[in-house]
Amino acid sequence: MKKKYVTLLLSLVLGFVFLSDRLLRAEEPIPLEKPDQIILITAERFTFTPSKIKVKKGSLVEIVLRSEDTDHGFRLEAANIDKIIPPEGKGRLRIQFRAKKTGRYPFECSRPCGAGHNLMRGEIIVE
Amino acid sequence: MPLSHKIFVTILVFFSLTTLIFAGDDPTLEKRIEELEAKMQSLDPTFEKKTKSISLEDRIKALEKGIEDLLKDHSSSDDSNSINNQKENSLNTSPDLPLESQDNSPALEVVLIETEQQGKREDEIRLPVAGYMDAHFNKDIGEPGELDFHRFVLLFGHSFSSRIKFWSEIELEHAFVEGGEPTGELELEQAYLDFLIKPYFNLRGGMLLTPIGIMNERHEPPAFNGVERPQVETVIIPSTWFDMGIGATGDLGKGFRYRAYLMGGLDATLFNAEEGIREGRQKGFFSSSRNPAKVVRLEYTGIPRLTIGTSLYSGHSGFNLQSTNPRVTIFNADARYRYHRFGIRGLLAKNWVSRAGQLNIAMERQTGVNPNVASQMKGYYIEPEIHMLPKHWRHDLAVFTRYESFNTQEKMPLDFIPLPQFNRSARVFGITYRPVPDVAVKLDYIFNRSASQVFTPRDTVNLGLGWWF
Numbered sequence: 001m002k003k004k005y006v007t008l009l010l011s012l013v014l015g016f017v018f019l020s021d022r023l024l025r026a027e028e029p030i031p032l033e034k035p036d037q038i039i040l041i042t043a044e045r046f047t048f049t050p051s052k053i054k055v056k057k058g059s060l061v062e063i064v065l066r067s068e069d070t071d072h073g074f075r076l077e078a079a080n081i082d083k084i085i086p087p088e089g090k091g092r093l094r095i096q097f098r099a100k101k102t103g104r105y106p107f108e109c110s111r112p113c114g115a116g117h118n119l120m121r122g123e124i125i126v127e
Numbered sequence: 128m129p130l131s132h133k134i135f136v137t138i139l140v141f142f143s144l145t146t147l148i149f150a151g152d153d154p155t156l157e158k159r160i161e162e163l164e165a166k167m168q169s170l171d172p173t174f175e176k177k178t179k180s181i182s183l184e185d186r187i188k189a190l191e192k193g194i195e196d197l198l199k200d201h202s203s204s205d206d207s208n209s210i211n212n213q214k215e216n217s218l219n220t221s222p223d224l225p226l227e228s229q230d231n232s233p234a235l236e237v238v239l240i241e242t243e244q245q246g247k248r249e250d251e252i253r254l255p256v257a258g259y260m261d262a263h264f265n266k267d268i269g270e271p272g273e274l275d276f277h278r279f280v281l282l283f284g285h286s287f288s289s290r291i292k293f294w295s296e297i298e299l300e301h302a303f304v305e306g307g308e309p310t311g312e313l314e315l316e317q318a319y320l321d322f323l324i325k326p327y328f329n330l331r332g333g334m335l336l337t338p339i340g341i342m343n344e345r346h347e348p349p350a351f352n353g354v355e356r357p358q359v360e361t362v363i364i365p366s367t368w369f370d371m372g373i374g375a376t377g378d379l380g381k382g383f384r385y386r387a388y389l390m391g392g393l394d395a396t397l398f399n400a401e402e403g404i405r406e407g408r409q410k411g412f413f414s415s416s417r418n419p420a421k422v423v424r425l426e427y428t429g430i431p432r433l434t435i436g437t438s439l440y441s442g443h444s445g446f447n448l449q450s451t452n453p454r455v456t457i458f459n460a461d462a463r464y465r466y467h468r469f470g471i472r473g474l475l476a477k478n479w480v481s482r483a484g485q486l487n488i489a490m491e492r493q494t495g496v497n498p499n500v501a502s503q504m505k506g507y508y509i510e511p512e513i514h515m516l517p518k519h520w521r522h523d524l525a526v527f528t529r530y531e532s533f534n535t536q537e538k539m540p541l542d543f544i545p546l547p548q549f550n551r552s553a554r555v556f557g558i559t560y561r562p563v564p565d566v567a568v569k570l571d572y573i574f575n576r577s578a579s580q581v582f583t584p585r586d587t588v589n590l591g592l593g594w595w596f
Contacts, residue, residue: 042431112257
């Protein structure tokens with residue numbers, strides 16, 4: 001009798017462990033598609049390096065922006081993006097987009113960063 | 128069947144049932160499909176939501192077909208609006224690249240925006256204007272020290288459209304200004320409009336910073352070491368130098384960019400032996416347009432954390448003189464680079480003043496004093512730095528040294544003698560502490576030297592606070 005109960009209890013415990021694993025796995029996010037191109041941009045008074053970026057139409061592009069000094073802005077009107085790049089040592093800004101149309105799309109620093117702020121711009125070229 | 132076998136079969140059946148129950152029916156996935164079906168119905172009321180008795184895979188296939196049908200309908204209905212859309216897109220697209228079908232979806236479809244913030248984010252309240260300030264304590268060794276709020280600067284701008292932008296900079300030096308008295312200065316250092324045409328060619332007009340040297344266009348206090356700016360850049364260049372002008376700016380690609388301006392020139396009647404051409408800046412105050420100066424700067428920034436620049440300035444400066452019209456030519460080359468914890472910057476500048484001898488004679492006749500202006504002036508400096516703390520730390524501590532040499536009497540016109548006290552050098556040793564990237568606490572000691580045996584400059588200790596917001 002005792003053995004029966006032990007066996008039943010063991011079955012229930014194992015079953016619970018199995019079910020929990022399935023439930024937890026079901027809530028994991030679907031992994032993002034791997035980008036076709038990853039571009040690192042350095043922002044520093046008063047330049048983006050690189051300032052011209054060429055990508056292929058239809059590709060999934062990831063841009064990672066880091067600042068070398070103050071927190072700069074990154075405005076890309078074609079993607080309706082206007083975000084802050086954290087200051088040096090405080091993090092980075094990551095953006096992924098799919099280049100759907102060919103053309104030239106300017107970006108610029110949107111947070112005043114100094115005397116030469118208006119010089120700080122660049123361009124994404126989709127071919 | 129023995130008891131142990133019965134137990135084994137029970138366990139096996141239990142796990143099989145469990146697997147069947149959860150294998151093809153994930154509740155979270157089903158919920159997301161339901162949400163998508165609801166959105167699909169709002170886009171296309173004719174879309175038929177499938178019942179739960181059909182498998183999830185079939186429901187996903189139905190959604191895919193519905194989306195394809197919608198896209199087909201959408202692209203065919205936009206053909207009638209193609210002319211208007213082409214005119215709108217021409218502003219932002221190159222005429223050399225073909226235009227796409229006229230759908231209104233964004234050209235760059237965002238998939239992810241993520242700010243990876245390191246450390247605790249501290250709230251900063253942004254003002255509608257930007258600015259920088261620096262306050263100093265300066266003490267010549269052997270003299271009493273001086274406290275000075277050296278600069279209070281506000282910058283603000285406005286975008287009239289994506290192609291017309293305004294930017295300005297107004298500066299108050301030494302805390303207050305009183306007419307007719309030797310006090311501080313209130314200056315409009317920048318106020319211009321940018322007309323953005325092409326990445327490689329844009330127009331600019333208004334009050335402009337002369338594009339020369341490192342400091343003249345990049346002088347936010349946390350951006351440089353030392354309480355005071357390098358003397359080469361304030362005497363030979365002479366920073367901060369601004370005047371009314373028009374010009375062009377652009378990015379040539381592959382890391383090259385330029386600025387080319389026509390600006391108000393210098394006034395030779397204010398040149399002198401000690402400060403060279405510095406006092407000749409007109410600063411846009413009813414600047415004479417008789418001899419506009421030409422200045423061009425080319426920079427290379429194609430490698431991260433490296434900037435190399437060169438500038439050339441040329442302009443006549445004799446609009447206030449009758450008998451002569453000296454031409455001032457300035458050449459400068461500079462570079463700055465940061466590699467991990469090490470940084471270095473350097474600059475070379477040389478001035479030529481034509482007809483300097485005639486200028487000195489004319490000024491002596493006019494004022495009774497010979498200004499002893501040189502026909503050539505030269506200066507250079509080199510400044511290495513080490514950042515002592517790891518980059519991922521919140522604070523930054525840089526230790527630096529700078530060697531400067533500058534001579535406003537480098538070469539004299541015929542029959543004029545150079546004054547050795549203006550052949551100067553300085554060795555600076557200091558630290559810059561940045562608790563956050565936009566605030567700098569600075570301390571330095573300057574060993575000042577000159578070629579004169581009679582006039583020996585004093586060493587200086589300086590303490591400064593500078594910030595940008």
